[in-house]
Amino acid sequence: MKDFVYIGRPARVLFGPGTLRQLASELDRLGVRKALVLSTPEQRASAEQVAGMLGERAAGVFDRAVMHVPIETAREARAHAVRLGADCAVAVGGGSTVGLGKAIALDSGLPIVAVPTTYAGSEMTTIYGITEAGLKKTGRDDRVLPRTVIYDPELTLGLPVGMSITSGMNAIAHAAEGLYSTTSNPIIDLMAEEGIRALGVALPRLRAQPRDLEVRGNALYGAWLCGTVLASVEMALHHKLCHTLGGSFNLPHAETHTVVLPHALAYNAKAAPEAMHRIARALEAKSAPQAVYDLARDNGAPVALRDIGMRAEDLDRACDIALQNQYPNPRPLERAALRQLLQDAYEGKRPSE
């Protein structure tokens, strides 16, 4: 076994159908009086429902969360929280809404309670992202880690199937890269493999029965594990490529993860055989890159960058950007091979092994 460093972060997780009803007692535990409830404009009804459950303890609803947390929105939300006398924020939604909560916490230290409704995993991490003048800055800070996470599968029943599959693939990507991370460790590896296994089983079932609470619960369980992996070890080439494609070419987050992952795994396969073995074992398959590709394709998710808004003429530039400020990766980044990876992902080719 190699030497390693393991860091355990505080995590208080309430898990199960109906756990949202414990929100008020969680606020008591945190010693806070009034919560600002955050959501996207489209999920305002859920936020209103949560505010309704809190009664007088709801300071109000701020429904302007959007992807990648524009700094203007974060400032507006912080000002809103101050104006309403909120001493806590409750983020009800996916990574975009949790991200807005984190931006508030980063500046103000306000405690966050996260109620995730996708599988992105942000609720388990100290990673924040804020976009200013078109550039997304990310960092890690303990202040942004939600104090309590409520995984209530009832709230995910309405997550559209397509988004559920791609969001689940986003989670699998955290765990897959965690397994070959330069900072991996045996405890996090266990979570990574189990997270991939849980989602590998849940996603096809979820496609068939999107309103099955047990299946939704299994998917959230996998997402929790995969989010913990993202929080605990450094990510590699795959995340770098997705951040390039999302940040510079405005491709949709979860779909981009879905398309790129098989190709990033194929790129790293020979350099990380043990990780590939564990990913393949978790998905009950022989080849990790092919298994991940098949999981996406067979469940109706996009498999080609050209189908999610990428232009062929931008592939060279994407390759150049991905080569800058590289994330540590098991296989060194070679321009020609990386350009081929992007071409394969653009065309949606199934990896050859």
Ligand SMILES: NC(=O)C1=CN([C@@H]2O[C@H](COP(=O)(O)OP(=O)(O)OC[C@H]3O[C@@H](n4cnc5c(N)ncnc54)[C@H](OP(=O)(O)O)[C@@H]3O)[C@@H](O)[C@H]2O)C=CC1
């Ligand atoms: N800091 C971190 O550790 C991490 C950060 N992220 C960040 O999070 C963002 C991506 O998160 P992701 O969750 O994919 O994206 P969003 O939060 O934008 O949610 C994705 C989609 O899911 C829909 N949705 C969410 N909840 C429901 C629901 N209950 N019912 C119906 N639809 C729902 C949203 O619809 P609508 O828009 O209509 O609300 C949206 O279209 C990115 O900005 C990414 O960088 C991702 C992972 C980790």
Ligand SMILES: O=C(O)/C=C\C(=O)CC(=O)O
């Ligand atoms: O970009 C961020 O906000 C931080 C991390 C992630 O988005 C992780 C991911 O790519 O899913």
